[in-house]
Amino acid sequence: MVRTWTFADNCGNTSSVSQTITVNDDTAPAAPAAPADVTVQCASEVPAPVDLTAADNCDGDITVSPTASITPGQCENQFVMVRTWTFADNCGNTSSVSQTITVNDDTAPVAPAAPADITVECSDDVPPASDLKATDNCGGVIDGVSTDVSDNGSCPEVITRTWTFTDACGNQSSVSQLITINDTTDPVITCPTDTDFGTVLDTPTFDLSPLSATDNCDDQLNIEYVDADDSTYVPGTGFEDPGAVYKFICQTPGLPLFDFVTFTWDGTYTDVGVGQPKANYTPDAGHPGWELKFVVGIIRPDGGGLTNDWVLYNENGDPQNIETGKLAVKNSQNNEPSFPDCDANWQETDLLEAAQPEGYNCKILRVECLGLEVGGPGVTCYTKVRSFTATDDCGNSAMCSVIYTWKIEDAPLTQAPDNNDQVIGELELDFQAYPVPFDTELTVKYNFEFDTDVTIQVFDTKGLLIYSDSHNGYRKDNDVRTKIDLSRGGDQVFYVTVNTNRGSVTKKVVSSTLKKR
Structure with missing residues (x-):
């Protein structure tokens, strides 16, 4: 601005002086303090913007809204926002303040409770x-x-x-x-039913198709079996009756294999004071600690009081104590005092099972009067107990057993009138066994009218083969002598069988010395 003073006289002469006034606003507005910087977790927590007012030296109050600039992060809840308020007066003088808002979600989600183990x-x-x-x-x-x-x-x-x-x-x-x-359930296994094949020509075929095993987890089970085999030989004509032979079978605790026990009448009786005298039975050599005896006043294992009955014991069995050693009670019908005959009621009854100590599995397989004199060929009575074990992948197992019985007769013999010679067609089979009685050594002599292979076998009274010797390539009409050492035989009576290509013949021989069992 120029301010002029002009002076003029009456004649119009003038003079003047001037003043220059300059107006120049170069002062920025006085800005207020910005809101404090903040850090939040979520974008939704960013505070709303507010207007700020600055004071200007010329223009008075200047009110503005902020502008925002955003630097993004890795996710929607991770960024930095700078909020700026700029104040400008009419002369373009400006001032500004800023607020930094940090958004950073570093909080994990709140998880629910897991299902129970x-x-x-x-x-x-x-x-x-x-x-x-x-x-x-x-x-x-x-x-x-x-x-x-x-x-x-x-x-x-x-x-x-x-x-x-x-x-x-x-x-x-x-x-x-x-x-x-964790599979802790045993498989379920079902065995075929016990089978008696009767008298056959050869070892029968055992049909296992009825065998079944299932498991709660495994489709394929490992099934194995073990066999327990037993046989008793009954010689043919000329065999003197030694009394009945009774068969029992027991499974040892913890083992899948069954064990056979054979009792044979020893030819003596004991008066037990009730009814007729009771026969005495001796176990085979492999089971000296077993007893089969008639007991007066036995305690019934089913709690039924006292009874008189036949009882099977193992080692250290106490005849009057149900807890020690008793394996089987006959469960006689009407308390019959005499020993059972061939069709006696030996059963797996509650009474039998209650009598057994823990871990035993004893069965009375059969009662066979194997001692009866046989008017014809000898017979071998066979028993096979096949025990199956099904095992799953976790080692759980189940077991069942099936019992097979059968008999095989010797080749038919035609007896000569007064000796044990076998006549086949026009050929006579004979041999000599001497001395009779013998002490420890027996001599077998034979001479046949044909060429053949010869096998000599010696059986004890239980039908067990205790000696066998083969002579192959025998030429007819030659005397052959074989010495047999029977000093270790456990019986006084033996059965010698000579087998040829044309048949066989059996003779009984007696030792002069009674061996101890």
């Missing part, structure tokens, strides 16, 4: 993973992602099932459940 028998029993959901601090529901990790164990196998919850910014939480797979 469980134990199942089979892998097929493992349940599918449940749908679990977590809540997030920035809002919304997060679905869990499940993974199963096995410890690669076996019986048990432990699976760790983990649900992981991840929000938009990568924050994670998790919960876990332990699933134990």
Whole structure:
């Protein structure tokens, strides 16, 4: 601005002076303090913008709204916002203030409780993973992602099932459940029924098709079996009756194999004071601690009081104590005092089972009067107990047994009138066994009218083969002598069989010395 003063006289002469006034606003408005910087977890927590007012030296109050600039991060809840308020007066003088707002979600989702730990028998029993959901601090529901990790164990196998919850910014939480797979259930096995083949020409074929085994977990079971075999030989014509032979079978505790016990009448009786005298029975040489005896006043194992009956004991059996050694009670019909005949009622009854100590599995297989004189060929009575064990992948097992019985007769013999020679067609089979009685050594002499292979066999009274010797390539019409050492034989009576290509012949020989059993 120029301010002029002009002076003029009456004649119009003038003069003047001037003043220059310069107006120049170069002072910026006085800005207020900005809101404090803040850090929040979620975008939704960013505070709303506010207007700020500055004071200007010329223009008075200047009120403005902020502008915002955003630097993004890795997710929607991770960024930096700078909020700026700029104040400008009419002369373009400006001032500004800023606020920094940091958004950073570093809080993991809140996971739910995991399902309780469980134990199942089979892998097929493992349940599918449940749908679990977590809540997030920035809002919304997060679905869990499940993974199963096995410890690669076996019986048990432990699976760790983990649900992981991840929000938009990568924050994670998790919960876990332990699933134990442990099969403790035994398979179920069913054996074929016991079979008696009767008298056959050769060892029968055992049909196992009825055998079945199932398991709660495994489709394929490991099935194995073991056989327990027993045989008793009954010589043919000329065999003197030694009394009945009674067969028992017991399974040793913890073992799948059965053990046979054979009792033979020893030719003596004992007066037990009730009814007629009772026969005495001796176990075979392999079971010296076993007894088969008639007991007066035996305590019934089923709690039925006292009775008189036949009882089978093992070692150290106390005839009056049910707890020590008693394996089987006959369960006589009407308390019959005489020993049972061939069709006697020897059964697996409650009374029998109650009598057995823990771990034993004893059966009275059969009662056969094998001592009866046989008017014809000798007979071998066979018994096979086949015990099957089914085992699953975890080692659980179940067992069952099937009993097969059969008989095989010797080749038919035609007896000569006064000796044990066998006549086949026009050929006579004979041999000599001497001395009779013999002490420890027996001589067998033979001379046949044909070429043949010869086998000499010696059996004891239980039908067990105790000696065998083969002479191959025998030429007819030659005398052959064989000396046999029977000093270790356990019997006084033996049966010598000479087998040829044309048949066989058996003779009984007697030792002069009674061996101890």
